[in-house]
Amino acid sequence: MKFANRMSRLGTETAFEVMAKAKALEAQGKHIVYLQIGEPDFPTPKHIIDAGVAALQAGETHYSPAAGIMPLRQAIVEEVAARRGVRPEVDEVVVTPGAKPIMYFLIMACVEIGDEVIYPNPGFPIYESVINFVGAKPIPLPLREEKDFRFDPDEFRSLVTDRTKLIIMNTPANPTGGILTREDIAVVADVARERGILVLSDEVYKNIIYEGTHHSLYSLPDMKEQTILLDGFSKTYAMTGWRLGWGCMPKEIARRVEQLMINCNSCTATFSQYAGIQALQGPTEEVDAMVEKFRKRRDFIVNGLNQIEGISCILPKGAFYVFPNIKQIGMGSQELESYLLHEAGVSILSGTAFGKYGDGYLRFSYANSVENISIGLDRIAQALAKL
Numbered sequence: 083m084k085f086a087n088r089m090s091r092l093g094t095e096t097a098f099e100v101m102a103k104a105k106a107l108e109a110q111g112k113h114i115v116y117l118q119i120g121e122p123d124f125p126t127p128k129h130i131i132d133a134g135v136a137a138l139q140a141g142e143t144h145y146s147p148a149a150g151i152m153p154l155r156q157a158i159v160e161e162v163a164a165r166r167g168v169r170p171e172v173d174e175v176v177v178t179p180g181a182k183p184i185m186y187f188l189i190m191a192c193v194e195i196g197d198e199v200i201y202p203n204p205g206f207p208i209y210e211s212v213i214n215f216v217g218a219k220p221i222p223l224p225l226r227e228e229k230d231f232r233f234d235p236d237e238f239r240s241l242v243t244d245r246t247k248l249i250i251m252n253t254p255a256n257p258t259g260g261i262l263t264r265e266d267i268a269v270v271a272d273v274a275r276e277r278g279i280l281v282l283s284d285e286v287y288k289n290i291i292y293e294g295t296h297h298s299l300y301s302l303p304d305m306k307e308q309t310i311l312l313d314g315f316s317k318t319y320a321m322t323g324w325r326l327g328w329g330c331m332p333k334e335i336a337r338r339v340e341q342l343m344i345n346c347n348s349c350t351a352t353f354s355q356y357a358g359i360q361a362l363q364g365p366t367e368e369v370d371a372m373v374e375k376f377r378k379r380r381d382f383i384v385n386g387l388n389q390i391e392g393i394s395c396i397l398p399k400g401a402f403y404v405f406p407n408i409k410q411i412g413m414g415s416q417e418l419e420s421y422l423l424h425e426a427g428v429s430i431l432s433g434t435a436f437g438k439y440g441d442g443y444l445r446f447s448y449a450n451s452v453e454n455i456s457i458g459l460d461r462i463a464q465a466l467a468k469l
């Protein structure tokens with residue numbers, strides 16, 4: 083079978099492939115500790131499940147408008163107004179099956195062959211994949227460990243050219259757990275305004291933050307007109323399987339994204355959207371408790387990793403990932419990922435799964451119990467001691 087050329091430019095999310103390898107080992111009887119998965123291990127809060135079930139039972143089993151049901155879009159308007167201090171119009175909101183399609187549709191709609199797109203590296207792998215897929219040029223913006231995995235402003239400015247069409251930012255970040263400061267986003271906004279460049283601000287982890295404050299590019303003066311705010315329900319409300327996300331963007335872009343929705347999905351599952359209203363408007367205690375549990379796990383895993391010879395790990399301020407430095411171990415990140423899976427039965431990801439600047443690091447997700455994290459760390463220490 084000869085596939086279309088463009089498929090050779092499409093990347094992937096290695097997390098799903100590593101998961102398949104780990105499951106295959108498990109099927110052969112090996113015990114695996116899963117520390118690679120990017121989703122909360124908590125159940126979706128009950129009031130949200132109840133709202134989804136009630137919608138199904140009330141007959142909400144049909145297509146919805148392509149851009150989403152009006153009450154959910156209105157709830158998103160209120161959420162953005164409350165959290166970002168800027169009120170979008172309801173026509174500027176598009177609901178999608180997960181937040182991922184917003185990045186795909188936006189890049190499909192706005193980025194031409196040969197355009198340049200600046201994106202964080204190490205960063206969520208789908209950015210680079212889709213930039214390549216549309217024939218644009220990916221321009222990696224290195225995130226530096228010595229800067230708590232933030233970027234250097236001069237380095238950022240040096241990457242901007244007349245061909246820069248889009249800048250992608252992600253705070254709190256996958257895979258590093260780093261957050262951007264007010265000064266960082268101001269630098270991006272200044273350049274974007276000066277040069278008329280679009281910004282995609284991926285804020286899916288905005289509620290999972292332990293120190294500091296979440297700063298949104300969407301909130302900065304005049305940035306609403308050139309920012310695509312991407313957010314969703316997967317991480318905050320433990321709703322990965324409901325496939326529910328959204329974007330807020332200037333109207334003319336929203337209509338293109340809606341058109342792509344019509345071509346691909348028709349709409350987002352209607353009952354999921356009703357559950358989403360409840361997520362935004364219902365009680366927040368369970369989400370708060372989840373974030374508190376994540377904080378304890380973060381402290382536990384960072385402390386544990388720093389006790390293993392050859393590993394050093396800074397304390398991330400957000401999301402549920404740590405990105406330890408393994409350069410002292412003397413093994414490449416990918417080799418170490420494979421060694422730890424087979425030797426220790428611990429499934430983690432090589433930093434290179436997130437781009438070339440992830441070399442020398444591993445990504446651990448602490449969306450697992452303290453007990454399992456503890457078993458995983460012990461086994462890693464034993465496996466490394468054998469080297």
Ligand SMILES: Cc1ncc(COP(=O)(O)O)c(C=O)c1O
Nearest residue numbers: 120180181182206256314316327
């Ligand atoms: C940075 C980032 N953005 C977006 C997403 C997409 O989430 P979803 O499509 O489940 O809403 C993820 C998921 O891992 C992510 O890590």
